[in-house]
Amino acid sequence: MRIIYLTTAMMPKDFNNLVKISKVKPNPSSQNFHYKIIHELKKDNDVTVISLRPANSTTCDQHYFEHEINDIFIYPSFFNKKLFKNFTFIRNSKKIISSLKYNEQPIVLVDLLNPHLAKLAHYIRKNHGGRIVGIITDNPNNLSNVNHRYIKKVESSFSYCNAYITLTENLNKYINRRNRPFLIIPGILSEDIIVKEMPVNYKYIFFGGALYERYGVRNLIEAFKKVNTEARLIIAGHGPMKEEIALLAENDPRFIYAGLLSFREMLQYQQHALININPRIFTSDLDYYSIPSKVIDYADSNMPTISSLSHDLKKIYGDSIHWIYNSSIDQLAQEITNVLKNIDEKKQKAIKAKKIGRQHFDPKIIGNKINSFFKELF
Template identity: 35%
Template sequence: MSHIIYMTTAMDSSDFNEYLVHWSSPPNPSNQNFHNKLIRSLAINNKVDVISVRPFSRSLCNIKHLKKSDREDGNISWHYIPIQRNLFQKIILGQTHVNDLMKKLATPDSIIFVDTINPSIVHFAKHALKNRNLKIVGICTDSPSNISGTSRSYTTYLLSHTNNYSGYIALTSGLNELFNPNNFPSLITEGIVFENAIEKKTELGKYFFFGGALLPRYGVYDLIKGFQLFKKSKKGYKLFIAGHHGNKRMIEEAIGEDENIVFLNGITIEESLAYQKGAIANINPRPFSEDLDRYSVPSKTLEYLTSGNPTLSVKNSKLQKSLGDHIIWIKSSSAKNIDAALKHVVSLTKAERSSLGQKAEKKVLELYSLQATNEKVNDLLKRLS
């Protein structure tokens, strides 16, 4: 059993759900979900201390400051550092608490995991680990240049301060090349999934589901247009949309008076899984681009596959290679092609849809379950020098 100190913005799932109600616009849950799964995978046979720098926004969160707290959960100990509204106080106080925790928790054999796309985490790790000869593993979930609203200096800072760690876990080979120019030991895994044991939504009739980023570049407006084309000839179906980082007014204007499209705003991961479990099909309309394909994997597509229902997705080269025809591939994110994909899935019999969904669920759990991930990461830890 190894001792891992995991530095992240992620929180225990129940704590994150309680925190969501204090936000006028919910924070992006994709990093929360990925890191939470990786932490739980590691904890199968390792002791994990999580140092959590919780996401915070003075304009979007109604809490004045976040207090220090701790939570125990089996092999996982969550350590939430205090967060202040004032940026200067946040950095000074945060660094002090991270330093104190590192002195308390770290042993000569501890292995440090660091989220490489958060500047606060990288900064705190750099100073807390100074003069400590500990192995560090960088967790690379996206290219800094893909993060909305960031600057060139943000990208430069992260890449220059994370390029000499002991090892790396990356979602794509492109990310590994970006963060790991010295070719240190690495693991490339497209994602991690839980088994979806949530009870499905049963009272909503026949519907499709989308949950994810609501920014135009991720295809939600193409999905709305595609569904509106679909329902001209196919009656009795609804589309449920949930997500974050979008313009609520623009989404509502795009939906208009269409009673067959329901906007759920931000929902918890448990609610999202329940909607996925009851859907005719779950859809990821994210347009294909070389840059996105090189540096990111649509985590929602993997999550959808655990529902036992068909998954529709626009092209992604990594998932096409690993999952092939377990996914119904949409030719492009155009409204016309989304309409065609929706018509195709409803043309299948209920038995055909069930068979497709169940085979996909079995395959994705075989490749990306907590246990499968645990074995791959433990192998990486053995290779660290």
């Protein structure tokens, strides 16, 4: 099948290079999800990726991004200025799209959380034919630092699509207002990579993610202060709490700030942790629409996972993950203590969690589901 994938995801090395020059680091969550799908789809399909590099004049001082190609990824050039970025990106993308060969009508996969990519998808269908499959990984109302205008733009793009791929049933109900074909994919793992080298020479508990208070990071810090253990708490990621966490780590040796890690480094830290923790504070809106992708990754580490409740993932993993039901500091501290006291028993649960995750989220399984979905539709 001929697939054009419109995304802000990049080749991992290219993404890491962008991170290095960015003042505000791009969120790796979207990068990881879309790249894993792209990596799997290209094995059986003719895939071209048009990538809008996730940088703007606020997050990065580079004034101009040149046209670049890396494998199947095409990065159209753009001026990195507020009034020019999207205009120049769309203009240059249209030129690239017009130059592509179309032996058959393409399937256009598009990240609907970026309205500019959605407009580009609409342009492709109008001028070159094909079908649009919208991918959405969260309700835009749940995203940080977005305004009402952005949300309306995202919602207006839903009608462009012939079909949808979403993480949850409820997210599909939100987006799929005309009852069009859909596929639910709660997540996707990477290929099963084992990193044998330990990242540090001491025992630790690990959290890696966006450093926001609303995601439970402060609760995790306060909970860990209550736990009697020689292990340290390693926090990795980027966000508003970065400076506070870095300062805490300077003054308290029990806390380590590891910065923003590469994909391989994340695997390494997860696979050698005593416990991997997702402290995200439970809210009904987040639980209704969102899947904490880090929990799927943590559960693949063969080490115990503690997480705030996700009803969708609990249906899959059962008690192989240690669920926290009220997101309180005391309960989080209690659960960390409980796992540490019974670590050998909990590791057996972790092995079960990895097996369950591979049965549901292995990239080959997800790739086959998407390919079958496309064949049935088109």
